[in-house]
Amino acid sequence: MNGRERIPAEHRSVVVVGGGPAGLAAAIAAKEHGCDDVLLVERDHILGGILNQCIHDGFGLHTFKEALSGPEYADRFIRKLRGLHIETAEGTIVLSLSPDRVLEVSTRGALRRIEADAVVLAMGCRERTRGAISIPGRRPSGVYTAGAAQNFMNLENIMVGRNVAILGSGDIGLIMARRMTLEGARVEAVFEILPYSSGLPRNIQQCLNDYNIPLFLNTTVTEILGAGRLEGIKVAQVGSDRAPICDTERFVPCDTLLLSVGLIPENELTREAGVAIDPVTSGAVVDDRFMTSVPGIFSCGNVLHVHDLVDWVSVEAAQAGAFAAEYAGSGRRTAERTISVVPGAGVRYTLPQALSGDQACTLSLRVQEPWRDRSVVVTDNGREVARKRMMRLHPAEMIRLDIAVEALSGCSSLEVSVG
Amino acid sequence: MVRMYDVLVVGGGVVGCSVARELSRFSLRTAVLEKELDVGLGTSCRNSGVLHAGFNYAPGSTRALLDVQGNRMMDDLCRDLKVKIKRIGKLTVAFDDEEVAELHRLKEQGEVNGVPGLELVGHDRMQTIQHGVEGVLALYSPSSSIISPYGLTIGLAENALANGAHFHLGQRVTSIASQERGGWAVTTASGDRFSAAVLVNAAGLFAADVCRMAGITEHEIYPCRGEYYVLDRRLDGIVKTLVYPVPKKNSPGLGIHLTPTVDGNLLVGPSAEYLDDPEDCACSRDVMKDLRREAHHLMPEIHVTDYIRSFSGIRAKQTPPSVGGNKDFVVEDRKDVKGFINLLGIESPGLTSAPAIAAMVRAMVEHHLPLAPNPTFNPVRPGSALLFSDRPAEERADLIAQNPDYGEIICRCEKITKQEIIDAVRNPLGARTMVSIKYRARASMGRCQGGFCIPRIVRILRNEFGWSTADFLKRSTSSPLFVGTVRPGGEGTER
Structure with missing residues (x-):
């Protein structure tokens, strides 16, 4: 913090960190809920975040009842933001965030210091890499995360390879299987270590089945070969312990391996600010106002937990933005957290982790494994508070469950389970 | 055309670059022939980055002498070359009577070798130096240090270049012949020809091959691989001092341990495995599994998401697996083969010894060629050892105001600015691969492993340096990043 005080501080009511779908919705909502002093900070030169490289359609089916491409979906929000005259700082990155909400911000031409009444974290997530999943072998060129390959193809007009294998059936990997096929590449197969796909069913159909691209479940990459460019991979089936079964190992020739093996919420700033992190979501622990454990710091979108659909990101972030504006405008008043929420049997995580009990809320959750015709049940010390019956429950799909404020009265500790 | 030099150095690792930089103090025509497209891409960039104190080597051995000398030279060298070094010291920890006896022996041996400040410390003092270390007794060696090994190699090469040495990258030596009138004729795989009065063999893993080309047949190199994991900077600061077990007799390495890097990561490793x-x-599945198990044992707070990368480096051993252990460095001016200076088997502590080896080579060269001082020699390399983001905020604010490219962050994990990327692209050696940019700017070495910054670096190179898709190489001509464009034309972007 050498010389930190020498850089004059600006004061802002609400600072939104990140100009992707979450940040856009949060900034708009903050303004619409009465905050006139909103600053949105985006590290890229344009707003929209990862939506800019998602040129396929399917965005906005819930929000706008039409299938938009990523840039079109972002554009709806950007237009609204501009119409509200919200100040934005593109090409600007937050270098540090303190628990008392002081941001050090770097931009072309200036290092800025901003003191904010409320901060909304909307940084999104990053892709899990080869290093993070420890794939053995050499280090040739031609191994890309699916999102990086998507960036090269859709924003830079660069073809990353011709003969492609994909590890992981995450949505970006599935989308890229189709995208590369359409541009003349041969996609050998998608390999998934789990016994089920981690992508949305509609993407399995539209991106793999429609193009006869095989999906091998319970299969992983055991070695990467090639001294210069990738020459191929070895794949093997895995046992119930997810360890490769040696005699099933086979060679798959390819010049490109795309990794779609999960997303990690980008919470380095969050940790720096002292915010408590949920070990399961890798995102902040929040209450029903999306406030983290540090007063005045809010979190929403994929930096909070990885979503399946951008529509839910927008909905959630709008709430977070509204609460941030309320907090900044109310002399920084916090609500008392009276109810804890924990995942029970069959549920991987549930969010928010704490409720005030003074308002209706929507729980977001994911199940641990696929089920058919089961219910998600919310209980308070054994007493049923809410229930949602579903024909399909799948770990790839986020489940949202509304709870009315009346149902919360008298509650102290909620458990959410598959029943 | 034959390019004529006084001295040709075969191999642009830390040893070859040290030699070139040392010889650049004199008015000699010196050139380095390096088979890769950049210096330091072999073992010099694939090691623990540790400067050893010098108590592990037999008194009177070349290694003992060069290591202690080299270690002593490093502070000045790193200051001049703008290389990161941290004098963090090391604890070698004993757990039983046998190891305690060995520690006493090592301390005596170290003192004979001239290692400064050696001290035997008990449990309490051990804990003050590094919290959490267990053991009966430890040998504390304050001169053990960490350094950026590729930073040092690049610094040496750039300073040698600035002082008149030549670097020929992508030149793999394929034949060496003594010339009738004396000196050497050297041909490379690309058909280029070079000549020199003195040849310095600093070819590392290929040093025995270079010997054979010159008719020297008694050497053999046995490659011995060491694998590592790189851990997230989240754990920075926990390991303040190097902690090693007492070395095992006849083991090819010093055992698996945690090594902090000057950039704030932790390394787990290295393993030791002979290969052809x-x-x-x-990196191999079994070793990676062992390393993870060992890492968890050494530091239980390591989380599965802390593993950000694995890599391996290869030791140039002179002892076959059946023998194990180590053999002393070969640093010789061949009497039987005139003008052939042989630097062979320079495994650990080669990084520490490199500047001392270079001084020794200089004395050898003097037997063959007159050494007149280079009147324009400047030992100082411009720039800073610090990353931009590690400089004080006030200084950064001023620099950003002067040059907006310092305000634009390209690598978000390591907070590397656009100007630092541009500086790396414009490196004096003219190295143009993606790993060249990585080792100079540190971009893509963080937790996202380039997922964020590599597309941005590619954009800068296309839009501002005019690179086409075919120009992007990971590290060699056989490792292209891309296969072309999606649609015809459209090189460069319109954003």
Whole structure:
């Protein structure tokens, strides 16, 4: 913090960190809920975040009842933001965030210091890499995360390879299987270590089945070969312990391996600010106002937990933005957290982790494994508070469950389970 | 055309670059022939980055002498070359009577070798130096240090270049012949020809091959691979001092341990495994599993998400697996083969010894060629050892105001600015691969492993340096990043 005080501080009511779908919705909502002093900070030169490289359609089916491409979906929000005259700082990155909400911000031409009444974290997530999943072998060129390959193809007009294998059936990997096929590449197969796909069913159909691209479940990459460019991979089936079964190992020739093996919420700033992190979501622990454990710091979108659909990101972030504006405008008043929420049997995580009990809320959750015709049940010390019956429950799909404020009265500790 | 030099150095690793930089103090025509497209891409960039104190080597051995000398030279060298070094010291920890006896022996041996400040410390003092270390007794060696090994190699090369040495990258030596009138004629795989009065063999893993080309047949190199994991900077600061077990007799390495890097990561490793291919820098499933188990044992707070990368480096051993252990460095001016200076088997502590080896080579060269001082020699390399983001805020604010490219962050994990990327692209050696940019700017070495910054670096190179898709190489001509464009034309972007 050498010389930190020498850089004059600006004061802002609400600072939104990140100009992707979450940040856009949060900034708009903050303004619409009465905050006139909103600053949105985006590290890229344009707003929209990862939506800019998602040129396929399917965005906005819930929000706008039409299938938009990523840039079109972002554009709806950007237009609204501009119409509200919200100040934005593109090409600007937050270098540090303190628990008392002081941001050090770097931009072309200036290092800025901003003191904010409320901060909304909307940084999104990053892709899990080869290093993070420890794939053995050499280090040739031609191994890309699916999102990086998507960036090269859709924003830079660069073809990353011709003969492609994909590890992981995450949505970006599935989308890229189709995208590369359409541009003349041969996609050998998608390999998934789990016994089920981690992508949305509609993407399995539209991106793999429609193009006869095989999906091998319970299969992983055991070695990467090639001294210069990738020459191929070895794949093997895995046992119930997810360890490769040696005699099933086979060679798959390819010049490109795309990794779609999960997303990690980008919470380095969050940790720096002292915010408590949920070990399961890798995102902040929040209450029903999306406030983290540090007063005045809010979190929403994929930096909070990885979503399946951008529509839910927008909905959630709008709430977070509204609460941030309320907090900044109310002399920084916090609500008392009276109810804890924990995942029970069959549920991987549930969010928010704490409720005030003074308002209706929507729980977001994911199940641990696929089920058919089961219910998600919310209980308070054994007493049923809410229930949602579903024909399909799948770990790839986020489940949202509304709870009315009346149902919360008298509650102290909620458990959410598959029943 | 034959390019004529006084001295040709075969191999642009830390040893070859040290030699070139030392010889650049004199009015000699010196050139380095390096088979890769950049210096330091072999073992010099694939090691623990540790400067050893010098108590592990037999008194009177070349290694003992050069290591202690080299270690002593490093502070000045790193200051001049703008290389990161941290004098963090090391604890070698004993757990039983046998190891305690060995520690006493090592301390005596170290003192004979001239290692400064050696001290035997008990449990309490051990804990003050590094919290959490267990053991009966430890040998504390304050001169053990960490350094950026590729930073040092690049610094040496750039300073040598600035002082008149030549670097020929992508030139693999294929034949060496003594000339009738004396000196050497050297041909490379691309058909280029070079000549020199003195040849310095600093070819590392390929040093025995270079010997054979010159008719020297008694040497053999046995490649011995060491694998590592790189851990997230989240754990920075926990390991303040190097902690090693007492070395095992006849073991090819010093055992698996945690090594902090000057950039704030932790390394887990290295393993030791003999192999046939001197370039098989792979990581293997079984060793990776062992390293993870060992890492968890050494530091239980390591989380599964802390593993950000694995890599391996290969030791140039002179002892076959059946013998194990180590053999002393070969640093010799061949009496039987005139003008052939042989630097062979320079495994650990080669990084520490490199500047001392270079001084020794200079004395050898003097037997063959007159050494007149280079009147324009400047030992100082411009720039800073610090990353931009590690400089004080006030200084950064001023620099950003002067040059907006300092305000634009390209690598978000390591907070590397656009100007630092541009500086790396414009490196004096003219190295143009993606790993060249990585080792100079540190971009893509963080937790996202380039997922964020590599597309941005590619954009800068296309839009501001005019690179086409075919120009992007990971590290060699056989490792292209891309296969072309999606649609015809459209090189460069319109954003």
